[in-house]
Amino acid sequence: MSRRRQFLLGAALTLAAGLLGLYLLGRLEPYQETLEHGPAPEARANPYLAAEHFLRRRGLPVQRADDLQPLAELPSAGQTLLLLGDRQHMSPAQAERLLDWAAQGGHLLFVAERLWDEDEQASGDLLFDRLGIQQYQSGQLDDADSEAEAEDAQLEPLEEPNRYPELTQLYLENEEEPAYIDFDTDFHLYDAQNRAHAWANSAAATHMLQLYHGDGLITVLSDAWIWRNERIADYDNAWLLWYLAQDSAVTLLYRADRDGLMTLLLRHFPQALVALGLLLALGLWHVGLRQGPLQQPSSPSRRQLREHLRGCADFLLRRSGQHSLLQGLQQDIQRRARQRHPGFERLGVAEQWQVLSRLTRQPPKAISQAMRPLPKQRLAAADFTRQVAHLQALRNAL
Incomplete structure (x- = not known):
């Protein structure tokens, strides 16, 4: 094949490739697609991470604690302690320490964990029993109380019906409309000692109580799920968190269990544990030491x-x-x-x-x-x- 033919064939192939490229480019349409990778590892590990970021954006100093150890150095005045962790293993001494901290001017907020037992006349929740607060299931409220409320409603002038009976309403002074929070309506808080000065109710039950304790303030909630990552943006849930913690430094406490035996020993008796470890090591070394010289195996040449x-x-x-x-x-x-x-x-x-x-x-x-x-x-x-x-x-x- 001559050079001229090779040149013409190459030019034709190049022209065909260019035309095909132009055709394909004309058929392409750009589009955008969002890939959802789910929550970040930090959000999966911390269910209240969004609440922390929200409070920091509102200008509040926020710190996180995993146990009650920081409480010994935490000042009471100007502090809000959100006790959101499990308290089923809390000791009486720890409960008294929390109440004393609140009485000195702190704001303690915690969540109800156990129902009131009529037979035992206690719930087993150390904080609840000391404050005289009881928790019931909404479906177990006495019919007599419901009838009494109905009679009182008949004597009062008719009001506008509740448009959102499943939501908890919090009324503030100088506000025409209440704040709406979606607490779990299956539970009801009852102030047995009539100490609460503020509360928030849904159509079926009470879900928040506030009472003075010494020079401080205590807030009790029926549940804290409203502040989890997946629900804090619903209704006025985030606003309620800011309202309760405003003008104070916030400490989020995720654990309130008593320290284990090994933790207490390491904290108070580290030298004794080191001595015990050395003693055990010396005992094992002494037991494992051979007594006398090693006996050499007999020579095969002397066997008969x-x-x-x-x-x-x-x-x-x-x-x-x-x-x-x-x-x-x-x-x-x-x-x-x-x-x-x-x-x-x-x-x-x-x-x-x-x-x-x-x-x-x-x-x-x-x-x-x-x-x-x-x-x-x-x-x-x-x-x-x-x-x-x-x-x-x-x-x-x-």
């Missing part, structure tokens, strides 16, 4: 045939027992007797013993003592040796 035979005999004696060795000698004697006296196996026992006596020139008493059936019990060492000697003498004589 007699030692091997003795070792085999000891092994057979331990493995098979006395009766197996003695029966083996008796069977060997009978085999040799059959070779020297044909038809030996068809004779009776007495006749066999007579034949053996004649062949070995041994008295019949020695033959009967050697060839008699063996006893079931184990023989003494001397009797066993004597029996072996008789059998070997008979076998050697054949």
Whole structure:
């Protein structure tokens, strides 16, 4: 092919490729697609991460604690402590420490965890029982209370019906409309000692109580799910968090369990634990130390045939027992007797013993003592040796 033809073919292919590219570019349409990767690892590990960021954006200093240790150095005045962790293992001393901290001017907020037990006249929640607050299921409220509320409503002038009965309404002074929060309406808070000065209700129950405690303030909620990452943006949930924590520094507490035994020992007795560890290490070293020099294995060159035979005999004696060795000698004697006296196996026992006596020139008493059936019990060492000697003498004589 000439150069001119090669040039024309290359130009045609280039032109075709360009036209195809222009056609494909004309058919393409740009679009945007958002890929949802779910919550970040930090959000999955911290269910109240959004609440922390929200409070910081509102200008409030926020810190997070995993136990009650920071409470010893946390000032009460100008502080709000959000106790959102599990309190089922809280000790009485820790509960008293929290209430004393609030009485000195702090704002303590915690969540109800247990229902009131009428039989026990207690709920088991140390903070609730000390404050006289009781929690019930909304469906178990007394019918008498409902009837009394209905009678009071008949005496009062008619009001505008509640447009959102499933939401909790919080009324503030100088505000025409209430704030709406979606608490779980399955639970109801009851102030048995009538100490609360503020509260928030839904159509079915009370979900927030506020009461003064010493120089401080205590807020009790029926649940804190409204401030989790997935629900804090609903309704006025975030606003309620800011309203309760405004003008104060906030501490979020996720754990309120008592410290374990090992944690307390490490905190108060570290030197004793180190001494105990060293003592255990020395004891193990002493127990594991060999007593005396190591015994070297015997040289293979000094072993003799007699030692091997003795070792085999000891092994057979331990493995098979006395009766197996003695029966083996008796069977060997009978085999040799059959070779020297044909038809030996068809004779009776007495006749066999007579034949053996004649062949070995041994008295019949020695033959009967050697060839008699063996006893079931184990023989003494001397009797066993004597029996072996008789059998070997008979076998050697054949």
